[in-house]
Amino acid sequence: MATVDLKRLAKELGLAVSTVSRALRDSYEISAETKERVFELARKLNYQPNPYASSLRKHKSRTIAVVIPEIANNFFALAINGIESIAQEKGYHVLIYLTHEQYEKEVAITRHLQSGRVDGILVSLSGETTNYDHLVDLKQKGIPIVFFDRIAESINSPKVITNDYESGYKAAEHLIQSGCRRIAYLSISNNLSISNKRMQGYLEALEDHRIKHDPKLAIQCSIHDNEENYKTVIALLKRKNRPDAIFASVERLAIASYHACEELNLSIPGDIRIISFSNLETAALLNPSLTTITQPAFEIGKEAASILFKILEKKSMTFSEERIILNSKLIVRKSTAQ
Amino acid sequence: MATVDLKRLAKELGLAVSTVSRALRDSYEISAETKERVFELARKLNYQPNPYASSLRKHKSRTIAVVIPEIANNFFALAINGIESIAQEKGYHVLIYLTHEQYEKEVAITRHLQSGRVDGILVSLSGETTNYDHLVDLKQKGIPIVFFDRIAESINSPKVITNDYESGYKAAEHLIQSGCRRIAYLSISNNLSISNKRMQGYLEALEDHRIKHDPKLAIQCSIHDNEENYKTVIALLKRKNRPDAIFASVERLAIASYHACEELNLSIPGDIRIISFSNLETAALLNPSLTTITQPAFEIGKEAASILFKILEKKSMTFSEERIILNSKLIVRKSTAQ
């Protein structure tokens, strides 16, 4: 079964390759009846254009890359879902790259992407990343970048984020209003924009309510090791001056906290209240149900992808300033009940 | 900034393009010192070979496709994690395609993949799929397919699955031994290999324990609509002759069941016991903690990808018979306590 390419179609139709190509792309230069003949044979032989030949010639791949720290996490899974939905609609292809929260991998991946393999990329930074040169290089090569969630403030590219500062503020305020005074903040990485913004909101809320911040309650957790985080929380809860609430900046840390409380036989919310940024679909079913700040993850993905495609289609970089802020929702449940 | 390609390197070095190409691929035909010169300049100019030119010429893309029904689901997220880990190690790229459980999309995606965009594909079938011609076509085009989890029995391709029959049996037996007699089985789709195997195990366990199966307790749920499933379970639990246990064939259905019990104020496990196939990381934290049959999702992904790469590297199709069966684990928790 010979492969069916333009040459094959051209020969069978007694036409030139160029004519067939134009007919398939519905060029105005080709007569309606010729187009019809071409379409029919193409359909009959199930012609599938070779995407690599086309990409080589056009310098366009109709492919985008999604570079994220992890995937086994509801936030990122939902975001990909949103990205993929737009990509499928636009006829684009989606390459997935995981950094596993490692700077090295992020660099290796983005460096590879300078090859022209993709037309644009969607990035959420690794927790180790503090230097953004690898991303600047990509931009300079003319490859548009759109950041989502974990962004690089200093790079002039579109960004899709949530109202992290306000959410952090609201979360802390919610705890304060339910009577907490010693609120621990669990951060995954102080390199990350999101964690910092959330913490700023937390600090501001404390200040506004005249609670002096105890630096020992702002705890830097591990990006990679959940087991370690579990131990960290246990140690935290064993301190003589135990906090009366935990504010987890990401889902994983809430889960570690739940396990720690179980281990120590501490009651939530009796002994300690817990709130967390989270897209856990089972938040309402936990024991006790978990109060969350939930990000519109699917929409974030959709929005980020939409912006990228707008750039790719208009071929203009004038969207660089764009900054979309979607709102997270505070969903109060039993883990912070009075 | 002129693009740096082989021609550019060749010119600057006073060599032929072919020589440069060979040097970079570390060909034995090139002297060590020439290689050194080439490598150095390539590094200096940050030469990135154009992957599409290479793919076009070699008829190899170093890219695989992963075609799955959904991604916002711990099983598939973990499987992708496993796949990606192997792909990254082998220097392959991973394209993600979601069918959203729709046959039409699965067909459209696989038809597109006949173009040669990928060297091989990993598939987990959509719940609507009953006809496999689109996959047979792919195979005939010479594109290797490896199935995982939701497989097409009739296609002679490698398959990576779990011991679904035994697991279904064990799950049902566990319920029976804890005293249940009217066990409802919630199936997502009777097109799916996994759901059928699990149900067979369930039926066999009933029979072995001399419990006659009530067909009204085998319930076909919706693939797409979780809200509908929630209502279905509520209706089930409102029947005069209420089941004393629910065996959910997939995670989503367990979650719907928990919500239904909450709505109806039924106690788990007091009024009804629940067991489910699930990779929920929060299973132990639910209220009550959920007894699960947990699949080694990450390993399934790794194994499937490994087999695919073995085929791609050996270029032989003799792995067609391969069938890897990994074992799921029954993890007993409170939702089935006596």
Add this chain to the structure above:
DNA sequence: GGCGTTTTCGAAAACGATTTCGTAAAAGCG
């Protein structure tokens, strides 16, 4: 020193689509 082998490299033809440039025929126009 002549002759066969290696070693090392270059020229050019692929890969399959797109696009530039050109041209024959048909159509339009006064």
Add this chain to the structure above:
DNA sequence: CGCTTTTACGAAATCGTTTTCGAAAACGCC
């Protein structure tokens, strides 16, 4: 009718690699 313009198509260059085919230079051997 003679001219220009439009219509409809073909030939060939091109995208950036890889690979085939050679071939000059260096080397070994008697």
